[in-house]
Amino acid sequence: RYIQQHNEVELSALGMAIATVVTIAEILKNNGLATEKRVLTSTVGMKDESKGRLVQKAKIEIVLGKSEKFDNLMSSPNRTESESAAADDKK
Structure with a gap:
């Protein structure tokens, strides 16, 4: 939601949290939602x-x-909401 309002987002991490931030960035890129500007x-x-x-x-x-x-x-239409609802139905 932040990127919707501001057109860019900065993710930062220290030490062991780096892997998590890189994973989040890759998910956003692979889903076509974001492009990498700077690392x-x-x-x-x-x-x-x-x-x-x-x-x-x-x-x-x-x-x-x-x-x-x-x-x-x-x-x-409700892309993420419908996906999460489908996952809940399978439980």
Whole structure:
């Protein structure tokens, strides 16, 4: 919904959460909803609570924009609602 209003969205994650953000970005791209605009990687120094020292954590920032067919895909009648209703019926 955010991308509907703002035309782009930035996903960012640290450490172990990077895989989740990459997966979300790939799902949006593969479903034709978004296009990749920018991917930035870096490291961030964070203090390790248990050892009291500075630890470098990997960071990723992925900027996605609306695809050309985004509006058509989102306007198809109750696309996600009907899919989730069908899944509920199978339970």
